[in-house]
Amino acid sequence: MTRYVVWVASWLFILVVLVTPPALVLTEALKDGLVASLATLSDPDAQSAIWLTLRVSAVAVTLNTVFGILAAWVLVKFRFPGRQFLQILVELPLSISPVVSGLVWLLLFGAQGWFGPMLERWNIHIAFAVPGIILATLFVTLPYVVRTVMPVMEVQGRDAEEAAVLAGAGFWQVLWHVTLPGVRGALLSGVLLTTARALGEFGAVSVVSGHIPGETETMPLHIENLYNGYQSVAAFTMAALLALMAMSAVLLRSAPEWIARLQEKKA
Amino acid sequence: MTLSRLAFFKAGGSALPGYRLSLTLTLAWTGFFIILPLSTLLVYPWQGGPAAMLGALHDSRMLAALWTSFSCAAIAAACNIPCGLLLAWALARGNLPGHRLADALIDLPLALPTAVSGITLATLYGPHGWLGSLLAVFGVSVSYNKAGIVLALMFVGLPFVVRAVEPVLRNLPQDLEEAAHLLGARPWQIFLRIIAAPILPALITGFGLAFARGIGEYGSVIFIAGNQPFKSEIAPLLIVVRLQEFDYPGATAIALVLLCVSLLSLALIGGFRRRFALWSEPA
Numbered sequence: 001m002t003r004y005v006v007w008v009a010s011w012l013f014i015l016v017v018l019v020t021p022p023a024l025v026l027t028e029a030l031k032d033g034l035v036a037s038l039a040t041l042s043d044p045d046a047q048s049a050i051w052l053t054l055r056v057s058a059v060a061v062t063l064n065t066v067f068g069i070l071a072a073w074v075l076v077k078f079r080f081p082g083r084q085f086l087q088i089l090v091e092l093p094l095s096i097s098p099v100v101s102g103l104v105w106l107l108l109f110g111a112q113g114w115f116g117p118m119l120e121r122w123n124i125h126i127a128f129a130v131p132g133i134i135l136a137t138l139f140v141t142l143p144y145v146v147r148t149v150m151p152v153m154e155v156q157g158r159d160a161e162e163a164a165v166l167a168g169a170g171f172w173q174v175l176w177h178v179t180l181p182g183v184r185g186a187l188l189s190g191v192l193l194t195t196a197r198a199l200g201e202f203g204a205v206s207v208v209s210g211h212i213p214g215e216t217e218t219m220p221l222h223i224e225n226l227y228n229g230y231q232s233v234a235a236f237t238m239a240a241l242l243a244l245m246a247m248s249a250v251l252l253r254s255a256p257e258w259i260a261r262l263q264e265k266k267a
Numbered sequence: 268m269t270l271s272r273l274a275f276f277k278a279g280g281s282a283l284p285g286y287r288l289s290l291t292l293t294l295a296w297t298g299f300f301i302i303l304p305l306s307t308l309l310v311y312p313w314q315g316g317p318a319a320m321l322g323a324l325h326d327s328r329m330l331a332a333l334w335t336s337f338s339c340a341a342i343a344a345a346c347n348i349p350c351g352l353l354l355a356w357a358l359a360r361g362n363l364p365g366h367r368l369a370d371a372l373i374d375l376p377l378a379l380p381t382a383v384s385g386i387t388l389a390t391l392y393g394p395h396g397w398l399g400s401l402l403a404v405f406g407v408s409v410s411y412n413k414a415g416i417v418l419a420l421m422f423v424g425l426p427f428v429v430r431a432v433e434p435v436l437r438n439l440p441q442d443l444e445e446a447a448h449l450l451g452a453r454p455w456q457i458f459l460r461i462i463a464a465p466i467l468p469a470l471i472t473g474f475g476l477a478f479a480r481g482i483g484e485y486g487s488v489i490f491i492a493g494n495q496p497f498k499s500e501i502a503p504l505l506i507v508v509r510l511q512e513f514d515y516p517g518a519t520a521i522a523l524v525l526l527c528v529s530l531l532s533l534a535l536i537g538g539f540r541r542r543f544a545l546w547s548e549p550a
Contacts (some may be wrong), residue, residue, distance in 0.1 A: 003361060003362070006353065006356060006363075007357065007361065007364060008362045009353060010353060010357035010363055011363075011365075011367065011369070012373055013305050013354065014354070014369055016398070017422065018373070018375050018376070018425075018427070020391055021379065021391060021399065022379070024387050024397065025383065030392065067292070070296075071289075071297075072292050073289050074286065074289040074290045075491070077283050077286075078283070078286050078290070083478035084296075089302065090298050090301070090366050092301055092305070095479055095483075095529050095530060095533050096483065096526060096529065097480070097483025097484075097503050097521075097522070097525050097526075098381070098486070098539060099483070099507060100308070100483065100522040100525060102268070102302035103307060103308075103506060103510065103518060104305060104307050104522075105304060106510065106515075107304075107307035107311050107515065107519065108307055110515075112513070114307065117433075121392070139300055139301075139304065143520065157448045159498040161283050165282060165284060169283070170284060171284040171288065174283070174284065174285070174368070176337065196378060199380065200379075200380025200381065200382070201380075201504065202380065202385075202486035202488055203283060203380040203381065206485075206507070206509065207506075212543075215274070220380055220381075220383075221387060223383065224385075224386075225381055227386045227490065233388075237379075239382070239383040242382075242383055244378060246378055247375075247379070249530070250374065250378040251371070252397070257468045267352070
């Protein structure tokens with residue numbers, strides 16, 4: 001009896017609280033039909049926002065993946081003074097408000113910032129320009145690869161690597177041929193989480209972007225702009241596209257499991 | 268002194284290669300991306316002198332915004348405890364039909380970009396929205412006031428509570444409950460005396476994580492909040508407002524308070540968990 005109450009209450013809660021939002025995004029986007037909805041995406045400002053988001057995410061994911069692997073390697077395989085402090089530092093962006101994550105870059109590179117006026121003299125623009133957006137995105141997505149890779153590397157131990165070193169392998173060979181194949185799944189998961197966060201980052205980017213349509217507007221910022229301008233269909237179409245991209249990145253993390261299950265069925 | 272003389276750069280207690288290279292790159296990366304930006308928060312507010320800093324901290328609009336953020340985040344996290352417990356129970360113990368789909372849906376608030384959650388919740392709970400018009404029948408309005416902020420924060424905080432409690436429930440030995448049942452304990456007695464104690468730390472962890480996320484949340488809140496100063500203005504939004512007024516010290520003062528409270532609540536959870544881990548260690 002209690003069990004059925006729990007079932008009904010749980011699904012009711014999930015339907016009302018968690019299923020209605022994505023359902024609403026789709027209905028609002030398709031209110032005037034699929035053609036009208038897709039037409040809003042061909043707007044030049046919308047196109048520019050999509051490209052900017054893809055470019056910024058590509059840079060952030062690449063750099064933070066390389067850094068994440070190196071940081072996980074040094075934190076897991078070695079013991080040194082200050083190791084725990086370094087680990088806390090690396091995870092810090094997760095507990096900082098997105099707005100604050102944007103603000104710090106203005107304090108460094110804005111017109112009133114530490115280095116802003118100096119760079120301005122050399123005609124280098126970071127705040128309210130694309131480099132600022134990239135810096136803010138790099139900051140908020142920094143912890144994801146390290147955090148997902150570290151526990152798996154920890155379990156992996158050092159035996160295989162030490163054997164490779166004895167056999168004459170160098171650092172890059174050990175990393176590429178021994179360590180990384182063992183943490184493949186976790187690495188993929190970390191990269192996909194970084195991607196999802198980079199695509200959807202709003203608060204941090206909003207502070208440093210300057211909101212110039214067609215130039216420094218990413219997809220989330222363009223959604224805000226459209227929504228506040230009462231262009232509901234365009235706003236929700238862009239929202240549907242962005243949600244689809246971010247959510248498929250999150251869901252793809254289970255792809256290795258699906259492939260393994262398919263192969264099991266075939267065998 | 269060369270770099271290699273520093274104790275830091277000596278072997279690192281391992282025969283593996285790449286220690287210096289990876290440590291140098293990691294330190295450079297965290298130095299530029301974490302230490303340098305965050306040091307601005309510690310230094311900038313004091314640039315105008317301590318009096319200016321105290322003046323910035325005494326601003327009544329700022330205090331109102333901080334109160335709104337902290338109280339709404341606390342209420343939302345508290346409301347998420349029963350909801351999260353229900354879902355965690357259904358997933359871990361209840362053999363919920365369609366549990367795989369339910370499991371994926373629980374993480375939806377984390378996967379949905381905050382701007383998308385923001386405009387969606389504002390429309391959904393707005394006066395003409397699917398759920399907003401339903402609530403209006405009962406005379407409840409949740410948009411453009413604090414109830415809306417709480418609702419948005421509940422949405423983004425829910426996964427933290429579920430994911431904190433679920434593994435603990437799953438690992439709880441069921442034979443204790445069966446023994447209690449055989450000895451004649453009522454369901455509520457079993458819950459309070461056998462289940463509540465081990466899941467309490469998990470609930471507090473979930474509460475703390477949801478609270479820490481809630482005080483900093485921006486994108487999913489600003490569309491539904493109405494953003495009236497002194498009423499429904501959250502602290503992160505006031506930072507943005509201060510920046511638009513070019514009041515950088517004012518913005519930094521709020522940021523510093525937010526950062527400290529968020530770190531403090533996370534440190535408290537950490538301390539609490541360590542303490543509990545000592546208790547529950549097998550004798």
